[in-house]
Amino acid sequence: MDLLGSIMSSMDKPPSLSEKERLLIKKRKEETEKRQAAEKQRLKKFKERVESKFVSHFQDSANIMLKFEPMDQIYRSIVHEAAESAGLLSYAFGTDGVDRYVRVYRKENAPCEDELAARRRGDPWNEQIKQQLIEKRRLVKLEEAEAINRKPEKFTPNSNYRDKYVHLIGQEAALEAAKKTETNKTYGFVPSENKKDVRSIEQTMADIRAKKRLKVNHEATETPSNN
Structure with a gap:
């Protein structure tokens, strides 16, 4: 403690304020x-x-x-x-x-x-x-x-096949054509039997040859004999 006390006492003390400085600080604080x-x-x-x-x-x-x-x-x-x-x-x-x-x-x-x-x-x-x-x-x-809430409107065609072509092919023909081209309800297409030939190539060729023979025989029958 004696050593510490001697050190502290030997340190420079802060300079004391003059009376004028103290008054200035006090005045600033009051302001x-x-x-x-x-x-x-x-x-x-x-x-x-x-x-x-x-x-x-x-x-x-x-x-x-x-x-x-x-x-x-x-x-x-x-x-x-x-x-x-x-x-x-x-x-x-x-x-x-x-x-x-x-x-x-x-x-x-x-x-x-x-x-x-x-x-x-x-x-x-x-x-x-x-x-x-x-x-x-x-x-x-x-x-x-x-x-x-709006329900989709059911589509109704303005005309059908029969009404459209009746003036060209006649009433009866139009009715028959409309029946043959009726849409398949399951798939939405025309039935295959109305669209394509279902015969095999062999059957088709045989039918063609048969028609040719029938035609030749018919012509031979109708041609007069030279004898």
């Missing part, structure tokens, strides 16, 4: 405290004015919203605090440091999400715009409901 007290009093009076404005404005049932001029953040926070204490709703819109302001509403007349979104974008908003949006949404829902 700072005075400014802080004045700012606190100014904010208190601002809050009192806001609260008084709420009472005078909203005592009229026709007034459902109150808009404040753009102000700094500390004043906006006072408006928000006073609105909450008064049972009101408050919202800030605009760009901070430029034109940010506060709107205060009655709780029973709270702004809808469409209004909040519009004001945050800086778009205009009024009762006419609100009603237009409501009507637009109503029509959209109505169209969606109609689309869901």
Whole structure:
């Protein structure tokens, strides 16, 4: 301890302040405290004015919203605090440091999400715009409901084979053609027996040769004998 005490005593002590310096520091401190007290009093009076404005404005049932001029953040926070204490709703819109302001509403007349979104974008908003949006949404829902309930219409051809070709091939022929070309209900195609020759190649060639022989014999029968 003796060594430590000797070391401490040998160290240079901070220079003592002169009386003039002490007075200057004291004066600065008093000025700072005075400014802080004045700012606190100014904010208190601002809050009192806001609260008084709420009472005078909203005592009229026709007034459902109150808009404040753009102000700094500390004043906006006072408006928000006073609105909450008064049972009101408050919202800030605009760009901070430029034109940010506060709107205060009655709780029973709270702004809808469409209004909040519009004001945050800086778009205009009024009762006419609100009603237009409501009507637009109503029509959209109505169209969606109609689309869901709408049944597909049964296709009915404007004409059929018989009516289309009756003037060309006659009434009876048209009826017969319509029967032969009736659509297969299972696959939606004309039956294969109406579309292609189902005979084999051998049968087809045999039929052709038989027809040729029949034709030759017929011609030979009809040709007169030279004897």
